[in-house]
Amino acid sequence: MANAFDRVARDLLTSSVQKLQEKAFKIAREEIAPLSAHVDAKGVWPEHSFKALGKAGLLGLTVPKESGGSGEGLLGLAAVTEAVGESCASLAICFGMHCVGAAVIAAKASDYHKKHFLEPIAQGKHITTLSLSESGTGSHLYISETKLQSEGNEFLITGQKQFVTNGGRADSYVLSTLASENGEKGVFNIVVVEKDTKGMTWPSQWNGFGMRGNSSLGLELKGARIPKANLLGEEGDEIWFVFEVVAPFFLVAMAGTYLGVAQAAFDIALQHVKTRIYSHSGERISDSPVLQSELAEIWMEVQGLRQFLYASCLAGDRGSPEALPNLLSAKAQAAKVSVNVCNRAMTLCGGVAYRENGKLSRLLRDARASHVMAPTTHQLKQWTGKALLGIPLL
Numbered sequence: 340m341a342n343a344f345d346r347v348a349r350d351l352l353t354s355s356v357q358k359l360q361e362k363a364f365k366i367a368r369e370e371i372a373p374l375s376a377h378v379d380a381k382g383v384w385p386e387h388s389f390k391a392l393g394k395a396g397l398l399g400l401t402v403p404k405e406s407g408g409s410g411e412g413l414l415g416l417a418a419v420t421e422a423v424g425e426s427c428a429s430l431a432i433c434f435g436m437h438c439v440g441a442a443v444i445a446a447k448a449s450d451y452h453k454k455h456f457l458e459p460i461a462q463g464k465h466i467t468t469l470s471l472s473e474s475g476t477g478s479h480l481y482i483s484e485t486k487l488q489s490e491g492n493e494f495l496i497t498g499q500k501q502f503v504t505n506g507g508r509a510d511s512y513v514l515s516t517l518a519s520e521n522g523e524k525g526v527f528n529i530v531v532v533e534k535d536t537k538g539m540t541w542p543s544q545w546n547g548f549g550m551r552g553n554s555s556l557g558l559e560l561k562g563a564r565i566p567k568a569n570l571l572g573e574e575g576d577e578i579w580f581v582f583e584v585v586a587p588f589f590l591v592a593m594a595g596t597y598l599g600v601a602q603a604a605f606d607i608a609l610q611h612v613k614t615r616i617y618s619h620s621g622e623r624i625s626d627s628p629v630l631q632s633e634l635a636e637i638w639m640e641v642q643g644l645r646q647f648l649y650a651s652c653l654a655g656d657r658g659s660p661e662a663l664p665n666l667l668s669a670k671a672q673a674a675k676v677s678v679n680v681c682n683r684a685m686t687l688c689g690g691v692a693y694r695e696n697g698k699l700s701r702l703l704r705d706a707r708a709s710h711v712m713a714p715t716t717h718q719l720k721q722w723t724g725k726a727l728l729g730i731p732l733l
Contacts, residue, residue: 348642348645348646348649348650351414351646351649351650351653352414352418352649353414355409355411355415356411356414356415356418357418359397359400359409359411359415359418359419360418360419360421360422362395362397363392363395363397363418363419363422363423364422364425366391366392366395366397366423367422367423367425367426367427368426370387370388370391371385371388371391371423371426371427371430372426372427374387374388374427375426375427375429375430375701376696376698376701378427378429378430378551378552379429379551379552379696379701380696382545382546382547382551382552383552384433384505384508384552384553384554385427385429385430385433385552386508388427388430389430389433389434389466390463392423392430392434392463393463393464393466394463395463396409396461396463397409397419397434398434398437398441398460398461398463398465398466399441399460399461399462399463400415400416400419400438400441401415401416401438401439401441401442401445401588402441402445402457402460402461403445403448403457405453406445406448406453406457406458406460406461407457407458407461407462408441408457408460408461412652412655412656413587413588413591413651413652413655413656413666414649414652414653414656416435416438416588416591416592416595416652417591417592417594417595417598417648417649417652418595418649419434419595420434420435420438420591420592420595420596420599421595421596421598421599421602421645422599423596423599424595424596424597424598424599424600424603425599425600425602425603425606426599426603427552428549428550428596428597428599428600428702428705428706429550429551429552429553429705430552431592431595431596431599432504432550432553432592432593432596433468433504433505433552433553433554435589435592435593435595435596436468436469436504436505436589436592437460437466437467437468437505437509438588438592439469439584439585439588439589439592440467440468440469440509440511440512440513441456441457441460441467442584442588443469443513443529443571443580443584443585443588444456444457444460444467444513444531444571445457446571446572446580446583446584447571447572447576448571449568451568452531452571456511456531459510465510465511466505466508466509466510466511467509467510467511467512467513467531468503468504468505468506468509468511468512468513469503469504469512469513469585469589470500470503470512470513470514470515470532470558471483471500471513471514471515471581471585472500472501472502472503472713473485473498473499473500473501474499474501474557481515481527481577481578481581481582481733482527483498483515483516483517483527483577484498484517485497485498485499485500485514485515485516485517485560486498486516486517487516487517487518487519487528487530488519489519489567490564492566492567493564493565493566493567494519494530494564494565494566494567494569494570495562495563495564496514496516496530496532496538496560496562496563496564496565497560497561497562497563498516498560499557499558499559499560500514500557500558500560501557501558502555502556502557502713503555503556503557503558504553504554504555505553505554506541506545506554506555506556506557506558507541507554507556508554509534510533510534511531511532511533511534512531512532512533512534512558513529513530513531513571514529514530514531514532515527515528515529515577515581516528516529516530516577518574518575518577519574526574526575527575527577527578528570528571528574528575528576528577529570529571529572529576529577529580530565530569530570530571531565531569531571532560532563532565532569533565533569536563536564536565537563537564538560538561538562538563538564539558539559539560539563540558540559540561541556541557541558541559542557542559543556543557544556547708548704548707548708549701549703549704549705549706549707549708550704550705550708551704582732586666586667587655587662587666590666590667590669590670590714590719591648591651591652591655591666591669591670593670593673593709593712594648594669594670594672594673595648595673596673597670597673597674597676597677597706597709598641598644598645598648598673598676598677600677600681600702600705600706601640601641601644601673601676601677601680601681601706602641602645603698603702604677604680604681604684604685604699604702604703604706605637605638605641605680605684607684607688607692607698607699607702608634608637608683608684608687608688609634609638611687611688611691611692612624612625612630612634612687613625630687633683633687634687636683637680637683637684637687640676640679640680641676641680643676644672644673644676647665647669647672648669648672648673650665651665651666651669652666652669654666663726664723664726664727667719667722667723667726668719668720668723670709670714670716670719671716671719671720671723673709674706674709674710674716675716677706677709678703678706678707678709678710680706681699681702681703681706682703684699684702685699685700685703
């Protein structure tokens with residue numbers, strides 16, 4: 340982790356976000372990084388590292404201060420996921436989806452939601468996550484085919500979800516469904532389903548090419564009963580939640596994670612070029628103009644992404660109308676940069692980097708997930724183009 344606190348664009352961070360990022364870097368160095376290779380090799384959910392974040396008070400990052408959290412927005416999420424992502428991308432995605440779920444709960448929280456969910460989250464005692472994706476609707480996260488039936492003071496939920504990060508590990512799941520009263524096309528709800536709810540099963544196991552510790556599972560719901568108090572907002576609010584809360588926080592969490600991955604790959608390449616000496620001649624590869632130029636280009640990509648992401652988050656936190664295309668393209672740009680930087684770093688480091696399950700190979704596998712995790716890069720580019728042209732996204 341080279342010059343972690345002397346990076347270009349750090350002056351864009353507020354003092355509170357700087358302190359949170361420093362705390363995250365410290366935990367990443369001392370508790371997360373030593374376990375990251377094990378998380379990847381065994382494909383295990385990073386429980387110990389999650390507890391370390393909770394103990395440090397970081398699980399309440401997006402929880403309002405009135406409920407005991409840090410009350411941070413997009414910029415805070417980007418900075419902390421970047422710090423965590425440098426050491427363990429799987430944990431950063433798991434943590435990021437927790438923070439997005441917490442932000443969704445907080446957006447229109449009732450007193451019940453504050454006491455039952457937000458306060459325990461802020462205390463590091465409760466992990467939440469998103470459950471939006473379905474196999475039938477793919478990357479169209481805002482469309483749900485899961486059905487919700489009203490019965491007295493309860494809702495009954497029937498359907499299947501896919502790629503639930505923290506699946507089987509979270510204490511609650513922020514889940515999208517068809518609206519209960521009429522089930523009309525385009526009318527959806529957001530509800531919170533708690534982990535011990537009867538009728539929930541996890542039939543699949545996660546064995547990913549990268550992001551191997553994120554426990555991204557399928558979820559089956561067969562008449563799962565939840566109290567109506569677990570409805571977020573009003574009937575039919577799901578589209579508002581998705582585009583006003585889920586989308587910006589979700590995209591920033593992923594972009595921050597992949598910025599961290601790119602920085603970690605650059606740090607490895609920089610250290611290699613600095614220290615590699617040919618034994619037969621005593622020549623340092625750092626004296627090569629070609630390698631100097633290549634290292635500079637990689638650095639430019641990472642720094643450019645950081646400045647773009649931080650500036651986009653600032654605009655989003657301020658409610659700027661210009662923020663939309665920036666936030667939409669932030670994840671697409673992070674995907675492009677992280678994959679490219681990992682590839683170029685591996686080339687710079689030569690054969691030593693090509694060992695199976697080496698750190699750079701792990702970073703490259705993790706980075707590759709960035710293009711396919713919904714919304715996909717192609718979809719984000721399409722939405723960005725529409726936003727620039729003033730065309731409705733849907």
